[in-house]
Amino acid sequence: MDTQIKKVLELARAKINSAKVVKDLDQAYIEIFGKDGLMTVLTKQLSNLPQKDRPKTGTLINQLKKEIEERLKKKRSSLTARRSLPSIDITAPGKKQEIGHLHLVSQAIEETVKIFSRLGFSLQSYPEVDWDWYAFGSLNMPKNHPARDDWETFFVKSEINPKYGSQVLTPHTSNGQVREMERVKIPPVRMLNISRCYRRQIDVSHTPMFHQFEGLLIDEDVSISHLKGTFDYFTTNFFGPSRTTRLRPHHFRFTEPSFEVDVTCGVCQGLGCRLCKAGWLELGGAGMVHPKVLSAGEIDPTRYKGFAFGWGIERTIAMKTNIPDIRFFYQNDIRFLEQF
Numbered sequence: 001m002d003t004q005i006k007k008v009l010e011l012a013r014a015k016i017n018s019a020k021v022v023k024d025l026d027q028a029y030i031e032i033f034g035k036d037g038l039m040t041v042l043t044k045q046l047s048n049l050p051q052k053d054r055p056k057t058g059t060l061i062n063q064l065k066k067e068i069e070e071r072l073k074k075k076r077s078s079l080t081a082r083r084s085l086p087s088i089d090i091t092a093p094g095k096k097q098e099i100g101h102l103h104l105v106s107q108a109i110e111e112t113v114k115i116f117s118r119l120g121f122s123l124q125s126y127p128e129v130d131w132d133w134y135a136f137g138s139l140n141m142p143k144n145h146p147a148r149d150d151w152e153t154f155f156v157k158s159e160i161n162p163k164y165g166s167q168v169l170t171p172h173t174s175n176g177q178v179r180e181m182e183r184v185k186i187p188p189v190r191m192l193n194i195s196r197c198y199r200r201q202i203d204v205s206h207t208p209m210f211h212q213f214e215g216l217l218i219d220e221d222v223s224i225s226h227l228k229g230t231f232d233y234f235t236t237n238f239f240g241p242s243r244t245t246r247l248r249p250h251h252f253r254f255t256e257p258s259f260e261v262d263v264t265c266g267v268c269q270g271l272g273c274r275l276c277k278a279g280w281l282e283l284g285g286a287g288m289v290h291p292k293v294l295s296a297g298e299i300d301p302t303r304y305k306g307f308a309f310g311w312g313i314e315r316t317i318a319m320k321t322n323i324p325d326i327r328f329f330y331q332n333d334i335r336f337l338e339q340f
């Protein structure tokens with residue numbers, strides 16, 4: 001009887017191991033425990049044994065039954081798990097690994113720095129939280145200037161410095177002008193300052209936080225023609241050879257004379273459309289550095305002249321790609337960002 005038990009175990013193992021799918025395993029179960037199955041036949045033979053051998057043999061048959069049932073359970077779990085796995089088509093083409101790229105604002109910053117570096121401008125970095133003196137006072141802005149209104153500028157709660165005043169989140173990158181003069185001391189100065197700025201504005205063309213770049217050139221015999229030539233060089237390289245610039249008289253406290261810088265519309269190429277109305281789009285502000293600003297930076301205004309300019313990075317991107325709302329840049333919509 002022991003030999004028959006071992007033989008049934010071997011046959012049961014073989015049937016279970018050979019099952020490739022759940023249907024095969026169901027058939028193996030019938031062949032083992034069915035009406036004419038291996039275990040059924042073996043159990044019927046128990047009545048042919050002497051009375052004294054039946055308890056021991058019965059115990060062995062029960063142990064055999066438990067072992068076979070455990071093997072069936074493990075095999076079923078294995079086949080069920082394998083069936084739930086997604087099938088793989090080895091003939092299908094593979095997927096290329098997706099590679100990210102810089103945000104379009106970072107791309108524009110890199111391109112801007114590259115263009116101006118060819119003109120000898122060096123990139124500097126100055127505080128985003130700065131003293132009132134560098135943000136306003138040194139730039140010839142009086143105490144009652146509208147830019148110093150709490151509703152225009154983010155002021156920081158801090159102790160008042162007797163020399164520099166209170167602290168602000170820089171509303172422009174012009175705070176780097178006098179700092180750069182203090183650093184260089186003796187011209188020539190050719191600075192490019194790119195940083196985050198903060199103002200209480202939000203609409204299709206403004207955000208509370210934005211990126212601005214500031215250009216500053218100070219040397220002997222600097223004129224407005226040098227300023228215009230610098231703009232034309234930037235415009236040609238950044239927007240393309242079909243876009244041109246113009247200087248429109250304006251008023252800024254830290255430059256004299258001062259100008260608004262306009263660029264021909266990229267939609268109508270200067271012919272006039274719903275976007276630009278008259279063929280031009282405002283890019284930013286510029287002008288010849290005011291003598292009082294030069295004096296604040298301890299540079300002799302009777303010997304040296306200079307020009308400064310600045311505008312938002314986001315605005316240049318919008319004008320280059322005809323994006324209608326600069327708030328798109330910071331909504332983190334992957335469908336928008338993937339286009340660049």
